[in-house]
Amino acid sequence: MELSKNYLPGDIEAKWYQHWLDKGYFNSTPDHRESFTVVIPPPNVTGVLHMGHCLNNTIQDILVRRARMQGKNACWVPGTDHASIATEAKVVQMLRERGIAKSSIGRDEFLGYAWEWKEKYGGIILQQLKKMGCSLDWNRTSFTMDDAYYKSVINVFIDLHKKGLIYRGKRMINWDVKAKTALSDEEVIYKEVQSKLYYVRYQIADSDEYITIATVRPETILGDTAICVNPDDERYKHLHGKYAIVPLINRRIPIITDEYVTTDFGTGALKVTPAHDMNDYQLGQKHQLEVIDTMNDDGTLSEAAQLYIGEDRFEVRKKIVPELDSKGHIVKIEDYTNQVGFSERTDAVVEPRLSLQWWVSMKELAAPALKAVMEEEIQFHPAKFKNLYRHWMENIKDWCISRQLWWGHRIPAWYAPDGQYAVAATKEEAFSRLTSHDSRLTMDDLRQDDDCLDTWFSSWLWPFEVFKGLSDPGNAEVKYYYPTNTLVTAPEIIFFWVARMIMAGEEYMQQTPFKNVYFTGIVRDKQGRKMSKSLGNSPDLLALIDQYGADAVRFGIMISSPAGNDILFDESALEQGRNFNNKLWNALKLVKGWESRISPLTSHDSHDAQISPSFATDWFHARLQKAKAEVETLMQQFRLSEALKTLYSLIWDDFCSWYLEWAKPGFEQPVAADVYAKTIAYFEEMMQLLHPFMPFITEEIYQLLRTQETDICIKQQTAAQPADNNILAAGELLKQVISALRDARNKNQIKPKDQIKLHIETVNEAPYKNIIGILSKQVNAVTIDFDTANNTNTIVIAVEKDKFFIETEKQLDTTALKAELLKDLEYQKNFRDSVLKKLSNERFVQNAKPEVVELERKKMADAEARITNLEESLKNL
RNA sequence: GGGAGCAUAGCUCAGUUGGUUUAGAGCAUCUGCCUUACAAGCAGAGGGUCCGCGGUUCGAACCCGUGUGCUCCCACCA
Numbered sequence: 001m002e003l004s005k006n007y008l009p010g011d012i013e014a015k016w017y018q019h020w021l022d023k024g025y026f027n028s029t030p031d032h033r034e035s036f037t038v039v040i041p042p043p044n045v046t047g048v049l050h051m052g053h054c055l056n057n058t059i060q061d062i063l064v065r066r067a068r069m070q071g072k073n074a075c076w077v078p079g080t081d082h083a084s085i086a087t088e089a090k091v092v093q094m095l096r097e098r099g100i101a102k103s104s105i106g107r108d109e110f111l112g113y114a115w116e117w118k119e120k121y122g123g124i125i126l127q128q129l130k131k132m133g134c135s136l137d138w139n140r141t142s143f144t145m146d147d148a149y150y151k152s153v154i155n156v157f158i159d160l161h162k163k164g165l166i167y168r169g170k171r172m173i174n175w176d177v178k179a180k181t182a183l184s185d186e187e188v189i190y191k192e193v194q195s196k197l198y199y200v201r202y203q204i205a206d207s208d209e210y211i212t213i214a215t216v217r218p219e220t221i222l223g224d225t226a227i228c229v230n231p232d233d234e235r236y237k238h239l240h241g242k243y244a245i246v247p248l249i250n251r252r253i254p255i256i257t258d259e260y261v262t263t264d265f266g267t268g269a270l271k272v273t274p275a276h277d278m279n280d281y282q283l284g285q286k287h288q289l290e291v292i293d294t295m296n297d298d299g300t301l302s303e304a305a306q307l308y309i310g311e312d313r314f315e316v317r318k319k320i321v322p323e324l325d326s327k328g329h330i331v332k333i334e335d336y337t338n339q340v341g342f343s344e345r346t347d348a349v350v351e352p353r354l355s356l357q358w359w360v361s362m363k364e365l366a367a368p369a370l371k372a373v374m375e376e377e378i379q380f381h382p383a384k385f386k387n388l389y390r391h392w393m394e395n396i397k398d399w400c401i402s403r404q405l406w407w408g409h410r411i412p413a414w415y416a417p418d419g420q421y422a423v424a425a426t427k428e429e430a431f432s433r434l435t436s437h438d439s440r441l442t443m444d445d446l447r448q449d450d451d452c453l454d455t456w457f458s459s460w461l462w463p464f465e466v467f468k469g470l471s472d473p474g475n476a477e478v479k480y481y482y483p484t485n486t487l488v489t490a491p492e493i494i495f496f497w498v499a500r501m502i503m504a505g506e507e508y509m510q511q512t513p514f515k516n517v518y519f520t521g522i523v524r525d526k527q528g529r530k531m532s533k534s535l536g537n538s539p540d541l542l543a544l545i546d547q548y549g550a551d552a553v554r555f556g557i558m559i560s561s562p563a564g565n566d567i568l569f570d571e572s573a574l575e576q577g578r579n580f581n582n583k584l585w586n587a588l589k590l591v592k593g594w595e596s597r598i599s600p601l602t603s604h605d606s607h608d609a610q611i612s613p614s615f616a617t618d619w620f621h622a623r624l625q626k627a628k629a630e631v632e633t634l635m636q637q638f639r640l641s642e643a644l645k646t647l648y649s650l651i652w653d654d655f656c657s658w659y660l661e662w663a664k665p666g667f668e669q670p671v672a673a674d675v676y677a678k679t680i681a682y683f684e685e686m687m688q689l690l691h692p693f694m695p696f697i698t699e700e701i702y703q704l705l706r707t708q709e710t711d712i713c714i715k716q717q718t719a720a721q722p723a724d725n726n727i728l729a730a731g732e733l734l735k736q737v738i739s740a741l742r743d744a745r746n747k748n749q750i751k752p753k754d755q756i757k758l759h760i761e762t763v764n765e766a767p768y769k770n771i772i773g774i775l776s777k778q779v780n781a782v783t784i785d786f787d788t789a790n791n792t793n794t795i796v797i798a799v800e801k802d803k804f805f806i807e808t809e810k811q812l813d814t815t816a817l818k819a820e821l822l823k824d825l826e827y828q829k830n831f832r833d834s835v836l837k838k839l840s841n842e843r844f845v846q847n848a849k850p851e852v853v854e855l856e857r858k859k860m861a862d863a864e865a866r867i868t869n870l871e872e873s874l875k876n877l
Numbered sequence: 878g879g880g881a882g883c884a885u886a887g888c889u890c891a892g893u894u895g896g897u898u899u900a901g902a903g904c905a906u907c908u909g910c911c912u913u914a915c916a917a918g919c920a921g922a923g924g925g926u927c928c929g930c931g932g933u934u935c936g937a938a939c940c941c942g943u944g945u946g947c948u949c950c951c952a953c954c955a
């Protein structure tokens with residue numbers, strides 16, 4: 001078969017993915033084997049594949065494919081998240097484009113459109129994962145709003161409510177006065193605006209003294225319930241415990257102290273309006289201040305304001321300033337630049353506002369989840385995230401789980417007209433509970449809570465609910481697959497998601513949901529900026545796959561991403577991946593080319609060094625085993641990019657640059673049968689090791705090498721055998737000698753075609769005996785002997801303690817060579833002196849470990865030998 | 878403001894209990910090669926005040942302190 005000049009990934013990738021699907025290799029059912037479960041962090045249904053997904057899913061695929069090849073029952077569960085905010089926003093936007101306002105249609109109609117949208121676009125991202133080669137069990141595709149999943153979410157709500165862990169409480173939220181809805185923090189856009197800072201003075205009660213505060217929102221004065229100063233602020237110490245009078249409305253408010261107030265901003269005195277500012281609210285809670293809500297839901301002032309009732313807050317700002325001024329309360333007005341929140345949807349200035357929300361009480365749930373991580377029942381990779389996790393868990397705040405949205409799991413609470421409510425799975429149940437208090441109620445009186453649950457309130461059940469852990473408790477699948485092995489996710493959602501999954505797992509499965517968490521970094525562009533749509537610096541992943549191939553993309557992103565570090569994405573890494581593919585392809589072509597030239601003889605039958613490079617096969621066997629062991633260790637430590645680097649250099653340097661060159665027969669010479677067979681076996685084994693990282697090309701090459709009894713992706717890997725250290729050392733010596741001789745040839749401009757004679761001066765000829773054949777071919781030496789050269793026109797090279805004389809026809813210019821030797825001599829002398837200094841330090845000899853001292857002695861002896869060697873060489877010149 | 882982390886070659890990073898390292902790799906750069914697997918290649922080379930300062934130690938890129946610069950998370954300043 002004719003193999004193409006370069007590797008062409010397109011058709012090959014599509015072919016193998018379909019083949020794997022047809023064979024059902026990615027599908028898992030429980031059996032006697034050990035399970036290895038990974039659940040995908042469910043991408044949003046609104047999502048399209050970006051670099052972050054690429055990184056994250058490549059890592060998962062590597063872990064899953066490797067486990068599968070180690071004989072484990074690997075199961076990687078796909079699925080999507082309903083992503084309530086993001087999806088609802090998309091659907092609203094789509095409706096708006098069709099001229100439909102959300103407010104003009106009812107909840108059911110809206111949800112109809114939302115489901116339609118989900119069915120149409122929600123699966124795109126999963127299809128894209130197939131292009132990357134992800135070995136997911138597609139029969140298990142889950143969605144956080146599937147019927148059974150939905151019911152489990154509701155049941156968890158009911159259960160936690162029953163346990164007293166869910167309650168209703170007031171909270172400051174971001175209020176959009178135009179849309180008359182609450183906004184999530186993510187929907188608030190902070191912009192810098194030019195404001196005024198108004199200095200307003202308040203009279204101290206029962207005194208002629210005044211205290212001046214600074215504010216950008218003078219209209220909120222009407223809701224003031226305290227003035228706060230720093231307890232250490234000398235200017236105000238005499239006012240502690242006194243009262244001030246709110247201008248215009250003459251309310252008496254206390255002057256309180258709190259460390260929160262900084263002395264160097266404004267006047268060091270802060271007016272406190274608990275109903276209209278996040279921080280003031282917290283201060284109010286802490287100091288038990290009265291909360292006066294002076295604003296209606298449309299941004300106009302309410303009756304509680306006493307003045308300007310019914311007028312918009314910004315109108316009031318314009319009017320209240322002159323009024324304050326006319327009564328002598330304005331001290332000065334300064335220009336001021338500050339950050340103001342705007343609604344992402346309506347661009348209205350967001351107003352902090354108090355509202356009644358549902359909460360999960362977190363302390364109790366957090367305790368076992370904190371323990372699981374601190375005691376390493378769950379291991380974080382890298383471990384540095386343990387600190388972050390601990391800090392958050394120890395200072396955990398209650399979780400606000402209600403969202404003023406329609407797309408999501410609707411809160412199972414029903415209200416009677418008098419405000420009484422019941423939490424129940426059905427309206428009927430709620431009715432029966434509420435009628436026991438008030439028998440006059442009818443079903444029609446009951447109204448279900450309009451709000452939805454936070455998206456994370458469903459995704460925290462993901463690791464067991466994909467196996468119906470709650471909807472069908474104790475079923476065989478959840479018993480087999482749960483807990484999962486490794487979660488791969490971004491550190492930015494450690495609190496939103498990872499911590500809460502651990503809590504839910506402990507609470508409902510009595511077991512942590514995973515054993516390992518691998519935190520990926522954030523994918524950034526070359527300049528270190530986060531990839532985002534607005535910057536336009538996020539490349540189109542599918543276009544990259546088309547251009548470089550999926551294997552190259554996977555290689556490129558993995559080679560530059562140590563765990564937990566951000567990765568700076570650079571297309572040159574993909575190019576490196578593509579080149580690596582090509583290197584593999586060409587190595588295949590070379591080895592396949594040997595097929596027609598196999599000699600019936602093996603390397604042992606012949607004494608001809610040219611066709612019996614048994615040293616090469618023995619050496620590479622050891623080299624391969626060593627690399628295999630290294631990869632095993634690195635993978636256990638989740639050092640994936642280092643494992644890939646190890647394989648890259650094994651294949652490119654040791655296999656292609658050294659081994660194949662050593663084992664390669666001369667032009668039209670036969671190939672020893674055992675060399676051929678071993679080369680094929682090594683190649684196969686390397687393809688197996690590389691398969692999890694680059695699944696497509698490895699399968700293709702594996703199949704082309706020879707007729708296989710199975711496909712590579714389910715071929716079991718064998719454990720590394722011990723490597724022979726002597727032969728490894730001999731290989732390193734050979735490499736070193738070849739490099740040194742090539743360097744000398746290069747520097748003396750001896751052309752590759754020019755032959756040389758080589759004399760080796762050594763006290764120990766034995767290590768060289770095995771490698772003469774290879775050596776002569778690699779440095780183009782016509783003869784090699786162990787005699788001292790007597791020709792004066794020679795180049796002398798020192799490697800370790802041995803000397804190499806290159807005899808050539810070419811006239812040599814020794815000046816450059818001399819300079820080189822002098823430089824090396826100086827280095828060696830300096831080195832010797834530094835070692836000598838160490839060894840003559842008595843305290844070093846006394847305190848250091850004996851083996852360290854011994855090592856220094858050896859370094860010393862070696863350096864001495866090299867110095868003598870170099871000095872002699874210089875004399876010869 | 879609270880917390881976490883980072884600083885090693887032009888770039889991206891290794892350097893695992895302080896001693897096989899007067900520091901390694903890949904990419905980039907330079908030099909020479911169209912050598913019959915591969916120019917998406919081959920052979921070779923150059924390149925470092927391990928952020929500054931102080932300390933601990935026989936010995937520090939590594940441990941401690943401190944300064945500087947950068948990044949991220951949370952809360953966002955009246």
